[in-house]
Amino acid sequence: MSHPESKVTTVPHVVKEELMASGKWVKLEETTYVDPAGNTRTWETVKRTTRQTNTEADGVGIIALLKRTLHKDCVVMVKQFRPPLGCYTLEFPAGLIDKGETAEVAALRELKEETGYKGEVVGVTPVTCLDPGLSNCTTQTVLVNINGDDMENIHPTQQLEFVDVILLPLDEFQTKIDDLLKKEKIMVDAKVYVFAMGMVQAFFKPRELPVLKQFFHKAVYLKQVATCYFQLFMSLISRCSDSVFSNCSFLI
Numbered sequence: 554m555s556h557p558e559s560k561v562t563t564v565p566h567v568v569k570e571e572l573m574a575s576g577k578w579v580k581l582e583e584t585t586y587v588d589p590a591g592n593t594r595t596w597e598t599v600k601r602t603t604r605q606t607n608t609e610a611d612g613v614g615i616i617a618l619l620k621r622t623l624h625k626d627c628v629v630m631v632k633q634f635r636p637p638l639g640c641y642t643l644e645f646p647a648g649l650i651d652k653g654e655t656a657e658v659a660a661l662r663e664l665k666e667e668t669g670y671k672g673e674v675v676g677v678t679p680v681t682c683l684d685p686g687l688s689n690c691t692t693q694t695v696l697v698n699i700n701g702d703d704m705e706n707i708h709p710t711q712q713l714e715f716v717d718v719i720l721l722p723l724d725e726f727q728t729k730i731d732d733l734l735k736k737e738k739i740m741v742d743a744k745v746y747v748f749a750m751g752m753v754q755a756f757f758k759p760r761e762l763p764v765l766k767q768f769f770h771k772a773v774y775l776k777q778v779a780t781c782y783f784q785l786f787m788s789l790i791s792r793c794s795d796s797v798f799s800n801c802s803f804l805i
């Protein structure tokens with residue numbers, strides 16, 4: 554049953570997209586849409602011009618784990634100068650999907666180009682948005698394992714001159730990034746830092762679970778009480794034994 558005072562709700566939808574400006578790589582459109590209250594509005598939207606017809610994703614990001622005997626597992630990262638930000642960034646290797654490529658194929662190609670490593674795909678995300686308030690830009694993140702003991706991965710040769718490869722141990726990922734940020738003028742990609750925080754949560758310490766934390770506090774309290782009683786008991790014993798010995802000496 555509907556009430557007369559309730560708001561009219563509409564399924565929001567795009568009405569038209571009009572080109573405002575266009576370059577080789579990106580374009581700016583005015584998007585006319587109907588909002589959930591039924592009002593017609595406009596939005597300034599950035600789009601890439603390069604999206605291929607066979608995919609809904611513009612590009613791929615690659616979480617590449619380098620696995621080597623007697624080494625900690627490392628995440629393969631890239632550092633490069635990014636003109637839109639005017640500074641260096643710390644990112645997962647990434648790139649645009651070329652014509653006819655799947656996300657998996659693009660990921661292995663970009664990884665090889667940017668870092669020199671040959672990997673094996675172990676997982677892929679659905680198509681995900683990157684900055685939905687600004688752009689329709691999308692990506693798929695591909696999880697790749699690299700066998701670092703493999704001959705071709707021992708001395709990897711990258712094909713890009715201005716990209717530095719940085720290896721960061723997975724179990725200290727957030728700390729190592731924080732160290733880098735303190736040391737250098739570099740901006741970290743949001744996806745990277747969120748992944749780093751997720752890893753810290755994944756390697757959580759059990760006593761940080763609320764129920765165990767409560768138990769831990771109780772255990773600490775009980776330990777303190779027990780220590781007090783123990784010390785009291787020991788001091789009583791030592792006093793008794795002192796008096797026993799003094800009695801003995803007296804007897805001798």
Ligand SMILES: Nc1nc(=O)[nH]c2c1ncn2[C@H]1C[C@H](O)[C@@H](COP(=O)(O)OP(=O)(O)O)O1
Binds near residue numbers: 578647648
């Ligand atoms: N927005 C862009 N402006 C440019 O002037 N050039 C751009 C833009 N986006 C991509 N490119 C160019 C730069 C490279 O030559 C190619 C391919 O980039 P790719 O390696 O696939 O992606 P990134 O590593 O994320 O730059 O496109």
